[in-house]
Structure formats: C-alpha cells, structure tokens
Amino acid sequence: xxxxxxxxxxxxxxxxxxxxxxxxxxxxxxxxxxxxxxxxxxxxxxxxxxxxxxxxxxxxxxxxxxxxxxxxxxxxxxxxxxxxxxxxxxxxxxxxxxxxxxxxxxxxxxxxxxxxxxxxxxxxxxxxxxxxxxxxxxxxxxxxxxxxxxxxxxxxxxxxxxxxxxxxxxxxxxxxxxxxxxxxxxxxxxxxxxxxxxxxxxxxxxxxxxxxxxxxxxxxxxxxxxxxxxxxxxxxxxxxxxxxxxxxxxxxxxxxxxxxxxxxxxxxxxxxxxxxxxxxxxxxxxxxxxxxxxxxxxxxxxxxxxxxxxxxxxxxxxxxxxxxxxxxxxxxxxxxxxxxxxxxxxxxxxxxxxxxxxxxxxxxxxxxxxxxxxxxxxxxxxxxxxxxxxxxxxxxxxxxxxxxxxxxxxxxxxxxxxxxxxxxxxxxxxxxxxxxxxxxxxxxxxxxxxxxxxxxxxxxxxxxxxxxxxxxxxxxxxxxxxxxxxxxxxxxxxxxxxxxxxxxxxxxxxxxxxxxxxxxxxxxxxxxxxxxxxxxxxxxxxxxxxxxxxxxxxxx
Numbered sequence: 001x002x003x004x005x006x007x008x009x010x011x012x013x014x015x016x017x018x019x020x021x022x023x024x025x026x027x028x029x030x031x032x033x034x035x036x037x038x039x040x041x042x043x044x045x046x047x048x049x050x051x052x053x054x055x056x057x058x059x060x061x062x063x064x065x066x067x068x069x070x071x072x073x074x075x076x077x078x079x080x081x082x083x084x085x086x087x088x089x090x091x092x093x094x095x096x097x098x099x100x101x102x103x104x105x106x107x108x109x110x111x112x113x114x115x116x117x118x119x120x121x122x123x124x125x126x127x128x129x130x131x132x133x134x135x136x137x138x139x140x141x142x143x144x145x146x147x148x149x150x151x152x153x154x155x156x157x158x159x160x161x162x163x164x165x166x167x168x169x170x171x172x173x174x175x176x177x178x179x180x181x182x183x184x185x186x187x188x189x190x191x192x193x194x195x196x197x198x199x200x201x202x203x204x205x206x207x208x209x210x211x212x213x214x215x216x217x218x219x220x221x222x223x224x225x226x227x228x229x230x231x232x233x234x235x236x237x238x239x240x241x242x243x244x245x246x247x248x249x250x251x252x253x254x255x256x257x258x259x260x261x262x263x264x265x266x267x268x269x270x271x272x273x274x275x276x277x278x279x280x281x282x283x284x285x286x287x288x289x290x291x292x293x294x295x296x297x298x299x300x301x302x303x304x305x306x307x308x309x310x311x312x313x314x315x316x317x318x319x320x321x322x323x324x325x326x327x328x329x330x331x332x333x334x335x336x337x338x339x340x341x342x343x344x345x346x347x348x349x350x351x352x353x354x355x356x357x358x359x360x361x362x363x364x365x366x367x368x369x370x371x372x373x374x375x376x377x378x379x380x381x382x383x384x385x386x387x388x389x390x391x392x393x394x395x396x397x398x399x400x401x402x403x404x405x406x407x408x409x410x411x412x413x414x415x416x417x418x419x420x421x422x423x424x425x426x427x428x429x430x431x432x433x434x435x436x437x438x439x440x441x442x443x444x445x446x447x448x449x450x451x452x453x454x455x456x457x458x459x460x461x462x463x464x465x466x467x468x469x470x471x472x473x474x475x476x477x478x479x480x481x482x483x484x485x486x487x488x489x490x491x492x493x494x495x496x497x498x499x500x501x502x503x504x505x506x507x508x509x510x511x512x513x514x515x516x517x518x519x520x521x522x523x524x525x526x527x528x529x530x531x532x533x534x535x536x537x538x539x540x541x542x543x544x545x546x547x548x549x550x551x552x553x554x555x556x
Contacts, residue, residue, distance in 0.1 A: 004049065004050070004053035004054065004056075004057055004312055005312050005315065007315060007316035007317075008316065008317070008318070009050070009054065009227070009229060009257055009259060009316060010054065010057065010058075012227075012257060013028060013054070013058060013226075013227060016226070016227070016255065017058070022253075022255065023226050023255075026226055027059075027060050027061065027226075028054070028055060028058040028059075028060030028061075028226055028227065029055070029060055029061045029062075029063070029223070029224055029225050029226045029227070030051040030052075030054055030055045030060065030061075030062045030063075030225065030226070030227055030228075030229060031051060031062060031063040031064070031065050031219075031220065031223065031225050031228070032047060032048050032051045032052065032062065032063070032064055032065070032086070032093075033065040033066075033067045033100075033216070033219070034066065034067065034082050035066075035067045035068070035070070035074070036066045036067075036068055036074045036075065036076075036078040036079045036082060036200075037070070037073040037074050037075070037078060037271065038078060038271035038274065038275055038286075039078065039081050039082075039085070039271075039274075039286040039287075039293045039294070039295055040081070040082055040085045040086075040293065040294045040295075041267075041269055041271070041274065041291075041292045041293045041294065042262060042264060042267070042269075042292045042293075042294065042297065042307070042328070043261055043262040043263070043264070043269040043292070044085075044294070045089065045262075045294060045307055045311055046261065046262040046311050046314075047229070047231065047261075048085075048086055048089055048091060049089065049091075049308055049311045049312070050229055050259065050311075050316060051229055052086075052089075052091035053091075054227070054229070060226075061096060062091070062093060062096070063093060063096040063097075063098055063223055063225070064082075064083070064086065064093035064096065064097050064098070065097075065098040065099070065100060065219060065223070066079055066082075066098070066099045066100065066101075067100045067212065067215070067216065067219070068099055068100050068101045068199070068200065068201060069100050069101070069209055069210050069211070069212055069215045070209065070212075071195065071197040071198065071199040071200065071209065072195070072197055074199075074200055075200065076200055081286070081295060083097075084295075085294040085295065085298075088294065088298060088304055089294070089304050089307065089308065090304050090308065098219075098223065099201050100215055100216075100219050101199060101201040101202050102201075103215075103218065103219055103222055104202065104205075104206055104209075104210070106218070106222060107210045107214070107215055107218050108162065108192075108208075108210075110218055110244075110248040110249075110250075111158065111173055111191060111192055111210070111214075112155065112158065113248055113249060114175065114191075114247060114248065115151060115154050115155050115158060115173075116151060116155065117247065118151055118176065119175060119176050119177075119247055120154070120173055120174065120175050120176055120191065121144070121146060121147055121148075121149050121154045121173070121174060121176055122146065122149060122153075122154040122157040122158055122161070122171050122172070122173055122174075123144045123146045123147075123171065123172055123173070123174045123188075123190075124146055124170065124171050125144055125145075125146070125172075126169060127169060127172075127190075130144075130172075130174075130190065134184055134187050135179070135184070135187065137182075137184070140179055140180035140187075141179040141180070141184075141187040141188070142179065143179050143188070144174065144188065147176060147188065154173075157171060158173055158192070161173070161192070161194055161207075161208050162206075162207070162208050164196070164207045166194055167194070167196070168194050168195060168196055169194065170194060171194060172190045172192060172193045172194070173190070173191050173192035173193075173208075174188045174189065174190050174191065175188060175189055175191050175214070175240075175243070175244075176188060177189070177240075177243060183236060183239055183240075185213070185236055185237050185239065185240050186239055186240060186243070189211070189213060189214075189240060190211055191210060191211050191213070191214035192208050192209065192210055192211065192214070193208065193209060193211065194207060194208050195207065195208070195209050197209075213237055213240050213241070213244075214244055216228075216241065217241045217242075217244040217245050217250075217254070217256075218244065218248065218250065220252075220254040220256075221245060221248075221250035221251060221252045221253065221254055222250070222251065222252075224251070224252045225252070225254040226254060226255065227254070227255055227257060228241075228254045228255065228256040228257070229256075229257055229258075229259065230256055230257070230258050230259075231258065231259060231260070231261040232258045232259065232260050232261060232318065232320060233261070234256070234258055235258040238256050238258070241256050242256075258318070259316050259317065259318065260316075260317050260318060260319055260320045260321065261320070262311075262314065262323065263320060263321065263322045263323065263480075263482070264292065264322070264323050264325055264328065265322055265323065265324055265325045265479050265480065266325045266474040266475065266476050266477070266478065266479065266481065267292040267325065267475070267476070267481070268292070268475075268476070268481050268482050268485065269292065269482065270482065270485060273485050274286070274291065274292075274293065277291070277492075282492055283475075283492075287299045287533075287534070289301075289470070289472050289544050290472055290473075290474075290475040290496050290497065291475070292475075294307075298518075298533070299530075299532065299533050299534065299544065300472060300530070300544055300546055301332070301336075301520050301528060301529065301530030301544055301545075301546025301547070302332055302546065303332065303335050303336070303339075303520070305335050306328075306331045306332040306334070306335040306336075307331075309331045309334070309335065310327065310328050310331040310332075313327075313331065313555070314327070322479070322480055324553065325474060326551055326553035327553065327555055329547045329548075329551060329553070330551065330553055330555055332528070332546060332547050333528065333547050333548075333549075333551070336520060336522065336528040336546065336547070337522070337528075338372075338373075339520075340370075340520045340521050340522045340528055341369040341370060341376060341519075341520075341521050341522070342367075342368070342369060342370060342371070342521065342522050342524055343505070343506055343508060343509050343521045343522070343523055343524070344381070344414065344457040344458065344459055344505075344506050344523070344524050345457075345459070345467065345469070345503055345504065345505045345506070345509070345523040345524075345526060345529075345543070346388045346389060346390055346457065346458065346459055346464075346503060346504040346505075347390060347469060347500055347503050347526060348390055348391040348392065348500075348503075349388040349389070349390070349391070349502075349503070349504045350388070350389060350390075350391045350394065350430075350431050350432070350433060351386060351387070351388065351430070351431075351432045351433065351461070352386075352387045352388070352389045352394075352405075352419075352433045352434075352435060352458065353385060353386055353387075353432060353433070353434050353435070354385050354386075354387070354419060354435055354436065354437050355422060355434050355435070355436055356436045356437060357384065357385040357437055358385070359385055360385075361384065361385070362382050362383065362384040362460070362462060363382070363383050363384075364380045364381070364382055364383075365380065365381050365382075365383055365415055365416055365442075365443070366378045366379075366380060366415075367379060367380075367381055367414075367415040379508045380508070381415065381416075381459075381460065381506050381507075381508065382460045382462060382463045382507070383416050383417075383460055384460050384461070384462050386460075386461040386462070387413075387458045387459065387460055387461060388458060388459045388460075388461055388464055388504040389405070389433070389456055389457075389458050390456065390457070390525075391431070392404075393405055393411075393456040394406065394421070394424070394431070394433050396424065403453040403454035404454045404456055405419075405421045405433060405435070405454075405456065406421060407421050407422070407423060407424070408420070408421060409421050409454070410452050410454075411452065411454040411455065411456050412441075412444045412452050412454065412455040412456075413437075413444070413455075413456065413457075413458050414444065414455055414456065414457050414458070414524060415443065415444060416442070416443075416444065416458070417437040417438060417439070417441045417442060417444070418437070418438045418441040418444065418446065418452050419435040419436065419437045419438070420435055420436055420438075421433060421434070421435045422434045422435055422436055456525075457524045457525055459504045459505065459506045460506070460507075461504075463506070463507040464504040464505060464506065464507065465504070465505045465506075465507060465509065465510045465511075465541060466502050466503070466504065466505075467502075467503050467504070467505040467509070467510070467541040467542065467543060468499065468500065468501055468502075468503070468540070468541070468542045468543070469499070469500040469503045469529070469542075469543055469544075469545065470497060470498075470499055470500075470532070470542065470543070470544045470545065471497070471498040471499075471500060471545045472496065472497055472544060472545050473493060473495055473496050473497075473498075474493055474496060475492060475493060475496050476490070476491075476492065476493055477493045478490070505541065505543075509521070509531075509541065509543075510538050510541045511538070516531060517531050517532065517533045517534075517536045518530065518531060518533050519531045520546065521543075522549070523543075525549070526549070527545050527546070527547060527548045527549050528545070528546045528547050528548075528549070529543040529544060529545055529546060530543065530544050530546050531543055532544050
C-alpha cells in the first residue's frame with residue numbers, strides 16, 4: 001500500500017529526529033492505544049492509519065496497546081475484534097502487543113513517588129464533591145480539606161486502599177497541582193480510584209485502578225514511545241500529561257501531539273451510543289452493515305484499500321471538520337470499479353419469452369469478468385427461451401428517450417443477442433413480455449451495422465438462483481446526528497435497510513468458486529454488492545449493497 005501523505009505531524013517528527021532535535025539518533029516509535037470497551041469504527045481507523053503509517057514512513061515501530069484501566073466495561077471479545085480490524089487494514093504490531101494493566105505495579109510505585117514528593121494526597125471527598133469543588137472556567141476550585149494531609153498519612157492510606165480496606169468511593173488519590181489553574185484538568189485531578197472489580201487480565205489482584213490521564217503518559221514512557229499521537233480533545237489534557245512525565249522518574253520522555261479526529265456526516269462516533277444501538281437491538285450487532293464500525297463496513301463490502309485511501313485523502317489537520325459521507329463512498333466505488341468482478345442479477349424480475357428461440361434448447365455464452373481487466377478472465381452464462389429481466393426495463397407506454405423494451409423496440413441483451421419486443425400479456429396477475437431474437441447478433445454484435453441504443457441485463461430462468469438483496473442506506477438522515485444524542489429527535493433512518501426477496505442471480509454467483517462470503521461484485525446496472533459474511537450460503541445466497549454505481553458527489 002502507498003506511503004501516507006506528508007502532514008504537520010510528520011514535519012514535527014522530522015524536526016525532532018534531526019541534529020539537535022529532541023529525539024536525535026532515536027528510532028521513531030508510536031502506538032495505537034484503544035480501550036477494549038467496544039469495536040473500532042471509521043474514526044479509529046484514522047488513528048490506526050496515522051500511527052502505523054507514520055512509524056512505517058520513518059522506518060520506526062508502532063505498538064498495539066490495550067488501554068485497559070477500567071475493568072467495568074472491558075471485554076476479551078473487543079480485544080480480539082480490535083486485532084482483527086487492524087490486520088484487516090493492513091497493519092501489524094509484530095511482537096509489540098501490550099496491556100496497560102501489565103504496568104499497574106509500576107504505576108502504583110509512581111503514585112507512591114508523587115506522594116513522597118508531596119505532589120499527591122489521599123482525599124476522602126466523594127466523586128460528586130470533587131466535581132462540585134473544581135470551580136468553573138472563570139472561578140478557581142476549592143481545595144480539598146485533605147489537601148495538606150501529612151505525606152506519611154497519605155502513604156499509609158494509599159497502601160491500605162490497595163490492600164482493599166475501603167469500599168468503592170470512600171477515598172481516591174489526587175495529584176496536588178493547582179486549584180486555581182486556568183486548565184480545569186490541572187485542578188488536583190484524581191489519579192487512582194477504588195474499584196472492587198475483577199479485571200479481564202489481572203483478575204482480583206487489584207482493587208484500585210489508575211485514571212486514564214495518569215496511566216497514559218506512564219504507559220508511553222515505559223514503552224519508549226517518542227510521539228504519542230492523540231485526537232484533539234486531549235489537547236487540554238497535555239499539560240497534565242507533561243506534568244506526570246516531569247514529576248515521575250520515568251525512563252523515557254514522550255511527546256504528545258494532537259490531531260483533529262474524523263467526524264463523518266450521518267454517523268455517530270460515540271462508542272457508548274453505538275453500544276446502546278446494539279444492546280437495544282436497533283441494529284443487528286456491532287457488524288450491522290449500517291454501523292460505522294470497521295467490522296460493519298467490512299460486512300457492507302468496504303475494502304481496506306478504500307478505507308486507507310479515504311483516510312489519506314482527508315488528510316491530518318488541527319481543525320475539526322465534518323467529512324461528507326459521499327467521499328467515503330467515492331473511495332469505495334473507485335476501488336470496486338477497478339477490482340470487482342461483473343455479474344448479472346435481476347432485482348425485480350418479470351418474464352421475457354423469446355418466441356422464435358427453440359423450446360428446450362440452451363446455449364452457453366462467455367462474458368467478461370471485467371471490461372478493462374482481461375486477466376480476471378471470463379465466465380459462462382446460459383441462454384434459453386425464457387429469461388428474467390428487470391420490471392423497469394419494460395414499458396407499455398414509454399416516456400420520451402426511453403431506450404429499453406416496449407412494443408416494437410429493439411434492445412441488446414448484454415453479452416447475448418439483440419431482441420425486438422413483439423408484445424406482452426398479463427397472466428394471473430403476472431406481466432409476461434414477448435420478443436424475437438436475431439440469431440445473427442450473438443454476443444450483441446450487429447453485422448448489418450444497425451444502431452441499437454438500449455442494453456439491458458438478464459438471467460436465464462432455467463439456471464437462475466433465487467437470492468436476497470439487502471439494500472443499505474445511511475443509518476441517520478441528519479447531517480450531524482451526534483448533536484442529537486440523548487434526545488428523542490435522533491431516530492434511525494427507516495429506509496436504512498430494504499430487503500429484496502427472490503431476486504434472480506446468474507448461476508455463476510452461487511455455484512462455483514466465485515460464490516464465497518465476502519466476495520465483491522458489480523451487479524450490472526444495480527451497484528456494487530458483497531456476499532454477506534454471516535448469512536450467505538450457496539443454498540440461500542444473500543448479497544449486501546456496498547455502494548451504488550454513480551453519485552453526483554465530486555471530490556475537491
């Protein structure tokens with residue numbers, strides 16, 4: 001895959017590793033540190049690509065670290081899903097897979113170090129009291145009554161907290177910084193809390209856990225990270241990040257750099273809200289093809305190359321913006337147009353009977369798998385007297401400039417013959433169209449040079465397979481649904497999923513090696529589809545619409 005486009009973070013790194021720079025002579029080392037409390041989404045993909053591709057650009061290293069400091073919401077299933085998604089994107093952490101929980105003992109000792117330096121104290125205020133005492137942007141906070149507790153007393157209480165002597169919420173360890181700081185994050189933040197919860201890695205070994213803002217800089221320092229790349233909401237947390245590094249005797253000094261996160265139109269990037277959608281069964285799961293999760297996009301038919309191209313093209317900036325969903329679709333369409341095999345599927349079938357074709361006869365025709373890539377080969381389709389065509393490809397009373405079938409009109413059956421409509425009838429509520437074929441036009445050619453303007457797709461009734469098409473649209477119609485989280489106004493788009501039963505597919509899609517879950521195709525004149533990775537079988541084939549054939553969207 002192509003190298004990531006240069007950006008302002010890369011400019012900083014060039015300065016840092018140059019002669020006289022902060023990391024002169026050091027190997028660039030980044031990390032991707034997800035919290036294992038949900039599945040990765042398209043927003044996380046930006047961080048994955050930035051961290052791994054940046055390391056690759058500078059011949060450096062990138063770690064994968066589970067930031068598992070909150071045992072309440074974490075789960076092994078998320079860890080395995082995160083690994084799968086990163087590998088799917090085309091990145092690998094080699095032997096550098098870590099857990100923040102592996103450093104709990106070291107974090108505990110760094111906390112004791114701060115207490116001994118008079119820079120941390122055990123506080124007995126409740127979480128609500130601490131919140132209420134923090135002040136506002138215009139008013140300073142109020143110091144805890146335990147802020148000047150003797151060092152020896154805080155040290156003793158902290159050790160007893162670890163020993164499990166106190167219940168949840170009874171005490172916390174707070175950094176002693178500045179209650180009048182203009183940055184509220186620096187107003188004596190909690191750095192350890194009591195939580196009598198079993199941890200997926202450490203079991204019941206711990207009943208106190210470090211807070212993220214304390215743990216994260218220590219994890220980076222312990223692992224020798226040079227550049228800790230964080231999304232923009234952590235910019236206000238950087239002073240605390242630096243304070244922890246400066247006041248703990250860490251083996252390495254990392255540098256935090258922030259970038260704008262990915263915000264995508266019609267999508268919600270809140271893992272909490274996405275979990276609510278799953279748990280309330282408003283979607284079929286984390287991998288529902290309407291979800292912005294990477295497993296959902298994968299099931300929808302997205303390719304890793306399309307996602308990486310999208311991430312690279314939107315760039316890296318310091319300013320939040322809302323990216324058009326159609327741009328993501330553009331990147332997928334571009335990739336699938338170049339690589340997806342072609343096939344014919346009739347979504348709303350009506351019968352076409354070729355009256356002058358011999359009853360009981362059938363022939364095989366070769367059709368190209370891709371019009372511009374002969375190396376992808378050909379496959380066979382069968383042709384006989386009775387075919388299926390799209391209902392919209394026949395009109396009794398056609399509008400102007402309608403170039404498909406109507407009485408007296410000729411069309412080209414893609415890859416087969418030219419036919420002329422001779423009539424129609426309605427029988428038992430079913431529309432049947434009649435036509436005659438020109439046997440001299442095999443392959444759709446016109447030896448006499450006559451012009452035939454319309455071309456339609458079709459499948460042979462004798463060999464066609466019934467299949468289910470799932471037509472997906474955006475999960476939310478609002479341009480920025482995140483603004484409506486928590487209100488009754490945020491509702492799922494009722495047209496986000498339409499299921500088409502008994503569509504007719506050519507046999508090629510279900511009978512041979514092409515018929516595999518996850519395989520992507522262009523269904524001619526329909527769109528780009530993928531064989532569903534969960535529900536597809538050769539007996540009951542299911543295809544998901546990945547993206548339509550065309551869009552009015554033009555990237556800048």
